Amino acid sequence: MKALHRPDLFGWSSFDAARNVDFHGLAWIRPEGNVLVDPMPMGSHDLAHLVALGGAEHVIVTNSDHVRAAADLRRILGARIHGPAAERDGFPIACDEWLADGDEPVPGMVALALDGSKTPGELALLIDGHTLVTGDLVRAHQGGRLMLLPDAKLADKAAAVQSLRRLAELPDIDAVLVGDGWPVFRDGHARLIELLAAVADRGTAG
């Protein structure tokens, strides 16, 4: 796994040829039990790395399109799976816990349920107040610039922009670790504000 912006956070990636972006899984290494988010399939090298760092207690899936290797990793590592509460009916895999807005799956991590994305209640996760982990709604197909999921995929654009506004109002975001595309490691708050301004501009122009 690749080191991210702090020593307890790691990522691993697969290139998606359909979109020409990398998809990322995240591992948060904690003495009380590690947490994975939207885990991509892992090769044996990364899996051995993760096991050496303590395996995983929790796997959080932000939305039903990001199930990825969650069930396999539960089988291998014995982790508990947390899914978005708004998708409880019909989620593609069995979950042990369901996360709603404001829930804290582990201390230091807060779930934010987003509206208007392609699935109901898509989760974003805030770690220690300064690292924001996003699933699908906020992404980065270009380096150094966040983007919103394309309009055609949004269930409700106005609600999605309102959820983005909420993320942009979090004051202390350094990093925005997107599930799809280039991560932002510094000045995440400024990048979210830029994105909100760009989306609002387009909204006005359209």
Added chain:
Amino acid sequence: MKALHRPDLFGWSSFDAARNVDFHGLAWIRPEGNVLVDPMPMGSHDLAHLVALGGAEHVIVTNSDHVRAAADLRRILGARIHGPAAERDGFPIACDEWLADGDEPVPGMVALALDGSKTPGELALLIDGHTLVTGDLVRAHQGGRLMLLPDAKLADKAAAVQSLRRLAELPDIDAVLVGDGWPVFRDGHARLIELLAAVADRGTAG
């Protein structure tokens, strides 16, 4: 290939399990002929993408440890290979051109020859004054933070720091596209100054 911070720049990557970082190749798409830098082996998807964008006229290899797929891509695409002039004797592949400090392999791209790295005259490349492409000396094993090649690999630490100082004095750097590790897409100048300060601190402390 993945879109970088401007629409004419693309990258493709392979994960290196020995160092737990991604290695990157770069493609600069130009109407007058595309330029590749330190090209990693390409799968057929990325190669087809590159061919659709015009193939490649030039392949620049920053140092003898970054030859990677250069000779294969010459064979496939008919590109000319440029290597670092200071490694002219004994370079592992045949080159068509040799680049010394200040040379411009194509308009808008300036070669900077660095001292003190693990190979003589390792090249960095400055594109349009604001995108710096580095080979081995400047890298990023952690997200959001540049680092210097470890001391044990440097031929001459003082000379390497002097070369870094030269890069940090380039006033308009937005992006630092490293060969090894996480690219920096914004505020590259500030990240280079941070790195210089960190290296100078360690030098004083030791």
